[in-house]
Amino acid sequence: MPVPAQAPSTAPSTPTGADHTAVVEMLRYSPVADDLAERFAAAGHRLYLVGGSVRDALLGRLSPDLDFTTDARPEEIQALVSGWAEAVWDTGIAFGTVGAVRRGVTCEITTFRADAYDGVSRNPVVAFGDSVEGDLVRRDFTANAMALSLPDRTFVDPYGGLAALARGVLDTPTDPETSFGDDPLRLLRGARFVSQLGFEVAPRVRVAMEAMAPQLGRITAERVQAELSKLLLGAHPRRGIELMVDTGLADVVLPEVPAMRLEIDEHAQHKDVYEHSLTVMEQAIGRETDGPDLVLRLAALLHDIGKPATRKVEPGTRVSFHHHEVVGAKMTRKRLRELRYPKQVVEDVAQLVFLHLRFHGYGKGEWTDSAVRRYVTDAGPLLDRLHKLVRSDSTTRNKRRAAALQRSYDDLEERIARIAQEEDLARVRPDLDGNAIMELLGIPPGPLVGRAWRHLKEVRLERGPLDDEEARAELRRWAADEGIGAEGIGAPGDEGEPEH
Known part of the structure; x- marks a missing residue:
């Protein structure tokens, strides 16, 4: 009633x-x-x-x-x-x-x-x-x-x-069923105000939210996205997300988030992946330096949404989530596109989700300089956010392990800085551009130039900068291995992205 x-x-x-x-x-x-x-x-x-x-x-x-x-x-x-x-x-x-x-x-x-x-x-x-x-x-x-x-x-x-x-209570001027029935977007707006103001919803408002959550389906994706973004950028986004999940609003807006409640974190740090993700989001917020960052907050919240689909119980009752970052990146793109987020936001968040686990192969510094270059190149302009996300993803209660993870990442950042001083990591490109490739091999513009360009880029990532003579010698070796003579005839390849 x-x-x-x-x-x-x-x-x-x-x-x-x-x-x-x-x-x-x-x-x-x-x-x-x-x-x-x-x-x-x-x-x-x-x-x-x-x-x-x-x-x-x-x-x-x-x-x-x-x-x-x-x-x-x-x-x-x-x-x-x-x-x-x-x-x-x-x-x-x-x-x-x-x-x-x-x-x-x-x-x-x-x-x-x-x-x-x-x-x-x-x-x-x-x-x-x-x-x-x-x-x-x-x-x-x-x-x-x-x-x-x-x-x-x-x-x-x-x-x-x-x-x-x-x-500090959110209540409605009339009965909440009437208010939310008039405009179901108010259901989500309530969670947004909880995030922005730090308020609690009145008991009767919570009851109405639980009963009427499916009515959010009447609202356009653009309007839902605008409210969700304001919620995430609020001072208390965890409270807003928790209210969405507890009342069923998230089942309509972000169903992947409540789905994580069922999955046990492989390190058993938290009762489930959902709690872990909320903690990661809070820790990422604590690392923001230029005000609220929607991309970082979305990535932190969604970084493990691929775990339910990849969960596997290994011998000895250990739980694994192999390749959950790959699955999670695909799920992130799908959900954010459905919510009509701008293309750049979708791609940035998905890329962070995809890359968030890569650091765990770093160990105690076993990566080669080549691996460090690839890490930086793949992150591109997202590198600073990736640093914050990866550091925030450590939620272990074991202080010794937490300190070791942070020291390991400190070491990685120091190596990135050192290599960046020696090389221009912000613009990792082949040592020869498309024009030089065509001139040296005697070939016209086309897919073959792209193949040669990509090979030189791989060499650049593996070995670092080459001087002009080394780069030309490497290109000649590659052409010989590919059976490419002076006439430039070789096996067909896909289109490349040579720099002219």
Whole structure:
């Protein structure tokens, strides 16, 4: 049975002195809010700062972007901001929203909404309302259902948003079944706010999430991806992922993640691969140096998703996951493509998943310089992220083993730095380009040039840089072995990528 909606109070509540100060402080940094309010009031309209702008101010998170709601209709909003704002846009006017920029502050002003939903798509039948209370009740969570009347600065909180903020709880203004039924994306948005704000969901909200999780299938992949990315980039992504898994939302969005709960980690460090992956993600986040990194966080979360499909019980009850990095990379590409992630994000995350296990062949430094060059070349611009991912993948509770793994990786990084000083590892290319190959072998452009180019690149990786005479001698030896004479006739090969 749905839990009854929280009844709105009969009068606007007043925040505590500290809370009120937070909102006023934000307005001090954004004097355009009062300026805009005076403009609306002079035209006989009400204007309210609303939603995330109020929530973030109360949490001490000031932002130059302000959200407003008003009884003015979209055409009236356009007229009021025209000539006042430096820029105005109306891409959201069909939904009652007009955007404007004034003195570097972005303002989005939306007419009171009183939408209805058809229960099939997430798109509302847009209807405009006449009261701020009616507008606030249709919002996703009570923490986003507060407003500040301007210019008088009366705090409006009919659904207990301030109390919810104080408790760190996400609840819905109306019963959650109605709220989520109107827009199932709010199911995932709840997990996103848990990640961003560190809140817990109210018990009735969790119950509704569990019951209604399959309805996320009504939402387009692009919208789901946007919410998932915000969740992963939040301050507490583990909490958000755990909520998704526990309520069944992940079964719709990222089914490979809950599937890992069934697989025991081969080192028995954690109760399952799922817990291990969450720990790796947290450790990778701790190594970020330039702010939240979506590619790194996705790779850390998904690096072991190939384990369920490759699990095998070996003699002596040991569990193995041979080639799980290969399978996992394929699964990663498939899932991220279905979520409509940009191609570069898909390829970068998949490549990190593919490479994350390679270091474990390094041992105590047994790799040749050639192997080190291949490691760097295959990682390419992802090398720094690969360093962070591999270091984070050590979750053993054995302090001696953990220290040994970190020392081993320290040694690898030192070797990379040393070789990089001697060679240009960022641009490992053959010592002869395509033009030199064609001139030396007397051949025209074509697949044969690509074959020769790839051979010289392999030699470069194995032996390091060659001087010009050595490179030419090596090319002549290869041509002779391949039966290629001066006329350039040899066995057909696939297309190459010679540098001209």
